[in-house]
Amino acid sequence: MSDITTDLVRQATAGDRRAVRALVEALTPVIQARVARVLLRAGGAARGREVRQEVGDLVQQVFERLFADRGATLLQWDPARGMSLLNFVGLLAEREAVTVLRSRRKSPFTEDPMEREDLERGAGSGDREGEIERLVASREALSCLVRAMKARLSAQGLRMFTWLLVEERSVEEVCAVEGMSADAVYAWRSRLTRLAREIGAEITSDTATVPRKPGEKAREG
Amino acid sequence: MKDDDLLRALGRAAREDDLLADPRWDALAAGELSEREVEALKALSRGDPEALGAFEAFEPVAAEVREAAAARARAMLQERPVGSVGSVGAEDAGGARGARGTRGARGAEVVRLPGRRKLLASVLAGAAAMAAAAVVWVMAGSGARDGLPVYALAVLGGEQTERHGGPPEAEGPPRIGPGSRLEIVLRPVTPAQVPVAVRGFLVSGGDVAAGGGRPWEPPVEISAEGSVRIAGSREALFPGVAPGEITLVLAVGRPEALPADAARAVAMSGAAAPSESAAAPSESAAVQVFRARVTLVSGGQ
Numbered sequence: 001m002s003d004i005t006t007d008l009v010r011q012a013t014a015g016d017r018r019a020v021r022a023l024v025e026a027l028t029p030v031i032q033a034r035v036a037r038v039l040l041r042a043g044g045a046a047r048g049r050e051v052r053q054e055v056g057d058l059v060q061q062v063f064e065r066l067f068a069d070r071g072a073t074l075l076q077w078d079p080a081r082g083m084s085l086l087n088f089v090g091l092l093a094e095r096e097a098v099t100v101l102r103s104r105r106k107s108p109f110t111e112d113p114m115e116r117e118d119l120e121r122g123a124g125s126g127d128r129e130g131e132i133e134r135l136v137a138s139r140e141a142l143s144c145l146v147r148a149m150k151a152r153l154s155a156q157g158l159r160m161f162t163w164l165l166v167e168e169r170s171v172e173e174v175c176a177v178e179g180m181s182a183d184a185v186y187a188w189r190s191r192l193t194r195l196a197r198e199i200g201a202e203i204t205s206d207t208a209t210v211p212r213k214p215g216e217k218a219r220e221g
Numbered sequence: 222m223k224d225d226d227l228l229r230a231l232g233r234a235a236r237e238d239d240l241l242a243d244p245r246w247d248a249l250a251a252g253e254l255s256e257r258e259v260e261a262l263k264a265l266s267r268g269d270p271e272a273l274g275a276f277e278a279f280e281p282v283a284a285e286v287r288e289a290a291a292a293r294a295r296a297m298l299q300e301r302p303v304g305s306v307g308s309v310g311a312e313d314a315g316g317a318r319g320a321r322g323t324r325g326a327r328g329a330e331v332v333r334l335p336g337r338r339k340l341l342a343s344v345l346a347g348a349a350a351m352a353a354a355a356v357v358w359v360m361a362g363s364g365a366r367d368g369l370p371v372y373a374l375a376v377l378g379g380e381q382t383e384r385h386g387g388p389p390e391a392e393g394p395p396r397i398g399p400g401s402r403l404e405i406v407l408r409p410v411t412p413a414q415v416p417v418a419v420r421g422f423l424v425s426g427g428d429v430a431a432g433g434g435r436p437w438e439p440p441v442e443i444s445a446e447g448s449v450r451i452a453g454s455r456e457a458l459f460p461g462v463a464p465g466e467i468t469l470v471l472a473v474g475r476p477e478a479l480p481a482d483a484a485r486a487v488a489m490s491g492a493a494a495p496s497e498s499a500a501a502p503s504e505s506a507a508v509q510v511f512r513a514r515v516t517l518v519s520g521g522q
């Protein structure tokens with residue numbers, strides 16, 4: 001991969017057949033991996049879709065975008081800005097996949113406009129001091145919290161959870177992939193935090209109110 | 222507990238349960254895993270639908286997909302940019318894009334291809350049916366004119382016995398033996414805005430300049446968007462044609478503008494030498510002419 005240079009990109013966008021071929025070969029794996037993760041996390045495979053065909057289609061779609069207008073998008077890449085071509089293309093691939101997912105009108109995972117309201121409503125339900133620490137200290141309880149969060153999030157919420165928490169992407173990258181402002185990304189981060197605390201409070205509350213059988217010991221975090 | 226600490230803990234827990242966080246998937250897509258490692262991932266996917274889906278999604282895309290992507294890239298690079306001066310007017314090019322494309326604030330443009338999925342599926346299905354390795358032989362047409370979009374030609378089939386990593390144009394014509402299948406796809410970069418027909422001619426010996434071509438009438442499918450597909454066995458596509466190298470000359474465009482005979486088709490395809498695989502621009506605004514060489518081989522070859 002290290003042989004991808006600005007010269008190769010220039011040759012390819014100038015129409016050099018071998019350079020085009022070399023660039024396609026070099027970029028295909030990262031495009032495939034990025035779109036595959038977005039699709040799989042959205043549940044495409046679970047819906048019986050031909051995920052492999054979908055990945056192949058998206059790979060081609062990303063190349064179309066890269067080479068449209070005589071490679072205008074490719075030529076936007078500037079290594080001096082610090083981003084590798086692979087990551088540059090990878091972000092573009094993710095954005096393309098996200099766009100495709102958003103365009104699916106009948107998808108049960110379409111954006112849920114109520115989510116923001118729900119999350120804002122839960123803003124005041126903070127955890128009692130120390131409870132969330134105990135919950136986080138328990139691997140099992142933490143997994144339970146993650147599962148509960150995922151179950152309540154919309155498609156976009158799940159993607160934000162993945163970008164910000166699982167993959168720990170920078171705000172700039174999330175902006176690029178989701179096409180949103182930095183303020184919007186920070187707002188999502190706050191919502192996810194509030195949701196975690198809200199669900200954490202519910203879990204600890206449920207644990208506290210479960211009647212114990214005689215002789216049963218309380219489980220410590 | 223600070224928000225940052227909470228989110229980090231959540232992310233850590235989510236990664237531990239996240240099948241897709243495994244970096245081996247990236248290595249699989251890049252073809253960097255050993256056979257043993259691939260087998261390990263396969264074993265992981267047995268009985269686990271999620272892992273099976275991941276394996277299918279990350280297994281390296283077929284060579285045909287990469288070939289098609291490169292072909293389309295080359296075709297798109299030959300499109301004239303909006304506002305350029307040349308045989309294709311800026312107004313025409315802009316209009317064609319405006320009708321089918323989306324132009325975003327980022328300056329890039331995506332040309333939407335509603336029929337791409339079906340076409341790709343047919344190409345891949347055809348490729349999968351071939352017993353031998355597939356050869357893709359691609360050429361691209363000139364700029365869109367009079368509602369006729371730019372076409373790209375892909376030829377899949379043949380009996381190459383070695384996996385080839387070089388560009389298709391360097392590997393010689395596909396060799397079609399008895400029972401071999403051949404698939405030819407003429408695919409518009411954007412859906413055609415006008416009725417489209419195709420006419421084929423067959424020139425023996427591969428020397429189109431020598432003339433002597435005759436009509437070629439294989440079974441042809443044309444989609445509503447103008448995609449043309451010719452597919453079949455050697456016997457179905459070339460009945461009675463003697464072994465040897467032949468040049469297929471394919472004209473696609475408005476029905477009334479198609480060349481009447483092989484000589485005219487060859488003339489419209491320009492002066493490219495028979496050894497060249499790049500398509501020459503057609504002279505007519507309503508027709509694009511492509512050439513593809515194939516070699517028919519006998520059973521013993």
